[in-house]
Amino acid sequence: MTDNFLDQGKLICVDWGSSNFRAFLLDDKAELVDRIYFDKGMLELKPDEFEPVLFDLLKYWPTTPIILAGMVGSQKGWRNVKYITCPVKMHDLSQNLTHIVNAQARKVAIIAGVDTEASGAQYDVARGEETQVIGAIEMIGQALEKQAVFCLPGTHSKWMKIADKSIVDFSTHMTGELYDLLIKHSILAPQPASAPKIEDDEAFIKGVKCAKADGGLAHHIFSARTNMLNGELQQNEIEPYLSGILIGTEIKEMQRAIENMQHVYLVGTQALNKLFQLALQQFDLPSSLIDGEKAAYTGMSSIAKQANL
Known part of the structure; x- marks a missing residue:
C-alpha cells in the first residue's frame, strides 16, 4: 500500500450479512x-x-471510522440493534x-x-436493504418521483414503497x-444424466407467462414436470422456467x-436486475x-456523513 492510497481512505463501509462480508474504503467524496x-x-x-x-480483515487499511449494515446488527450478530418502525427517513x-466500544478506540x-406492520398483513423486517434503498435514493437524486417502488432481488427479495424519500412500507x-429448494430437493431436481444448466430467456419468459395465469403457485410449479413429460420443456430448461414462475408470481x-x-x-x-x-x-x-453494491456503500456513507461519524 502506498502513502497516497492510505491518504485517500476516509471512511470504511461494511455490509456484513449472514454468509458474506463486504467492505468498501471510500475517499472524502464517497468514491x-x-x-x-x-x-x-x-x-x-x-x-x-x-x-x-473485523480489525484483522481491515488491517491494511487506514484507521478511519467504520460504519456497518446488515445482519451484523441482528440477534445473532455483533450487537442486537433494535429495529426502527416505518416510516423511516435517512435522518x-x-x-x-x-456505537461500539472497541479495543482500538475507533469510531465504529x-x-x-427497519420493521413494518403498515401493510396490515403481517410483521416484516429488513437489515441492510434499508441502507441500499437510502443509497439508491441518493443516487437518483432530484429525478426521484414523490412516490416510488424499489425491488431488491435476492434470496429474500424486498419490495419497498417510498414516499417523500421515506420508506413507508415493504414486504419480503x-x-x-x-427456487434453491425446488431445484435441489424436489421431484424437479435435475437428474444426474441431464444436460447442463443453461441460461434460456425463452424458457424463463414461458415461466413468467405461466405465473400470470390463474391456477396458483403450487399448480404452476408442477407444470414444470408435466411440460417436460409432454415435450414442451427440455430437462435443461426446467431451471429457467421455474425461475420465471417464481419471479413472475412475486x-x-x-x-x-x-x-x-x-x-x-x-x-x-447485474444478473438479477436484468x-x-x-x-x-x-x-x-x-x-x-x-x-446494489454501489447503493449499499452510498447509503452507508450518506448516513455516516449525516451522523458526523
Whole structure:
C-alpha cells in the first residue's frame, strides 16, 4: 500500500450479512478506493469474534471510522440493534446508530434495521436493504418521483414503497430460497444424466407467462414436470422456467398489492436486475437498474456523513 492510497481512505463501509462480508474504503467524496470480499458471514461467528475478525480483515487499511449494515446488527450478530418502525427517513437511521466500544478506540457504528406492520398483513423486517434503498435514493437524486417502488432481488427479495424519500412500507419474498429448494430437493431436481444448466430467456419468459395465469403457485410449479413429460420443456430448461414462475408470481402479487404501480427501481446485482427487468416487461412495467453494491456503500456513507461519524 502506498502513502497516497492510505491518504485517500476516509471512511470504511461494511455490509456484513449472514454468509458474506463486504467492505468498501471510500475517499472524502464517497468514491470507492478499495474493497474487500470475504466469505465469513455472521452466522459463522460468536459475538466476541466480530471485533478481532473485523480489525484483522481491515488491517491494511487506514484507521478511519467504520460504519456497518446488515445482519451484523441482528440477534445473532455483533450487537442486537433494535429495529426502527416505518416510516423511516435517512435522518432516523443516522440519529439511531449503535456505537461500539472497541479495543482500538475507533469510531465504529452499526445501522439499525427497519420493521413494518403498515401493510396490515403481517410483521416484516429488513437489515441492510434499508441502507441500499437510502443509497439508491441518493443516487437518483432530484429525478426521484414523490412516490416510488424499489425491488431488491435476492434470496429474500424486498419490495419497498417510498414516499417523500421515506420508506413507508415493504414486504419480503423468499423467492430465491424457494427456487434453491425446488431445484435441489424436489421431484424437479435435475437428474444426474441431464444436460447442463443453461441460461434460456425463452424458457424463463414461458415461466413468467405461466405465473400470470390463474391456477396458483403450487399448480404452476408442477407444470414444470408435466411440460417436460409432454415435450414442451427440455430437462435443461426446467431451471429457467421455474425461475420465471417464481419471479413472475412475486411480481404479480406486488402488482396487486401496490396500487397504481407504474415503474420499479431494481437494486441488486447485474444478473438479477436484468432477470427481474425481463420479467417486469411481461407485465408491461418499466424499470430502472441500480447497482446494489454501489447503493449499499452510498447509503452507508450518506448516513455516516449525516451522523458526523
